[in-house]
Amino acid sequence: MPVHALYRDDFFLLTCEATVTAIHEDGTFELDQTCFYAASGGQPGDTGHVTRPDGSTIKLDATRHGESKDIILHVPAEGQPSPALGEKLVLQVNGERRANLSRMHTACHLLSVVCSFPITGAAVGEEESRVDFDMNETIDKDAVTAELMKLVNENHPVYVNWITDEELAANPGIVKSKNVRPPIGFGRVSLVCIGDNAAIDSQPCGGTHVARTGDVGPIHIAKIEKKGRENRRFRIRFGQAQA
Numbered sequence: 001m002p003v004h005a006l007y008r009d010d011f012f013l014l015t016c017e018a019t020v021t022a023i024h025e026d027g028t029f030e031l032d033q034t035c036f037y038a039a040s041g042g043q044p045g046d047t048g049h050v051t052r053p054d055g056s057t058i059k060l061d062a063t064r065h066g067e068s069k070d071i072i073l074h075v076p077a078e079g080q081p082s083p084a085l086g087e088k089l090v091l092q093v094n095g096e097r098r099a100n101l102s103r104m105h106t107a108c109h110l111l112s113v114v115c116s117f118p119i120t121g122a123a124v125g126e127e128e129s130r131v132d133f134d135m136n137e138t139i140d141k142d143a144v145t146a147e148l149m150k151l152v153n154e155n156h157p158v159y160v161n162w163i164t165d166e167e168l169a170a171n172p173g174i175v176k177s178k179n180v181r182p183p184i185g186f187g188r189v190s191l192v193c194i195g196d197n198a199a200i201d202s203q204p205c206g207g208t209h210v211a212r213t214g215d216v217g218p219i220h221i222a223k224i225e226k227k228g229r230e231n232r233r234f235r236i237r238f239g240q241a242q243a
Contacts, residue, residue: 002070004033008190009160011102011208014048014093020083027082028073035091036063037098038072042122043105043207046098050074050089058083100126100238102208103216106158107148107236109192110213111221113201114147115139120231124207128222129236136230141221144234145241148219155214156195161202162188168204175204 003021006013018031039045045063052058062075076082083089105124108131112119121132168174168189192209194200210216220241225233 003031003072005038005072006033006035007037007208008206010035012211014095014098016091018089018091020085020087020089023082023085024073027080028075029082030066030071030073031089031091034063034072034074035093036060036072036074037093037208039064040069041205041207042108043101043124045075046093048091048093050083050091052083053088097126098208099210102210103238104129104236105205105207106194106209106213107152107216107219109194109201109203109205109209110148110151110216111144111234111236112203113151113194114144115234121233127238130233131236132227132231132233134230135232137232139224139232141224141234142241144224145220148221148236151194151200152213152216152219155212156200157212158192158194158209159211161191161193161198163191164188174202 006016013035016033016035018033020029021032022030036046036048037043039062047061049057049059058080059077060074061077064073064075065071066073101124104126108122108124108129111131115133115135117133117135119131120134123130165187189204190206191202192205193202194213218239219236220239221234222237222241223235227233
């Protein structure tokens with residue numbers, strides 16, 4: 001049975017109980033349900049730990065998909081044991097790391113609003129993220145920062161609406177990324193919406209996000225790099241821009 005990915009419905013769920021359903025030769029294991037986000041779409045997978053029935057813990061340093069998106073592999077840190085098949089565990093996500101990644105991922109969505117060009121690549125990080133756009137225009141990073149912070153300070157709501165796989169297939173134009181396709185095959189697709197009635201933005205995305213744009217906090221465009229005639233890379237960082 002496919003794993004029940006609890007984070008798809010609740011970005012803020014950091015703990016849950018789960019049962020081990022499979023263990024692999026490399027030590028990774030699967031669960032019947034999980035609150036650990038699996039790396040996808042440029043966002044790294046969650047880290048944290050699980051607690052076994054005897055009270056001992058297993059540290060996890062990665063979460064990733066297996067051969068398909070309905071397989072989520074929990075990766076023990078080097079030297080850590082694997083649980084037993086059928087063992088019941090209590091999962092605990094590294095909350096500070098998840099929060100920073102959620103803030104950054106939401107900031108990337110805001111950047112796609114300010115720069116309305118097709119996205120050719122992205123990577124979400126705890127301190128810096130990058131978004132690549134299919135564009136050749138010259139644009140001022142301070143002006144982009146000002147527009148970003150305007151959206152942050154307006155404190156718009158961020159929430160998820162759901163559409164079916166068929167509805168997405170019938171409306172391919174809502175996908176902003178040229179290279180990364182939204183998660184499909186589950187029967188439904190999450191639309192991350194920003195603003196009342198999605199007035200600011202709405203795009204398919206399986207990542208985690210904050211509840212309101214104000215939760216992103218101070219951010220700035222640290223650098224805009226030319227990566228080819230038709231490609232510009234924007235680097236987003238937390239905090240105020242340095243003078």
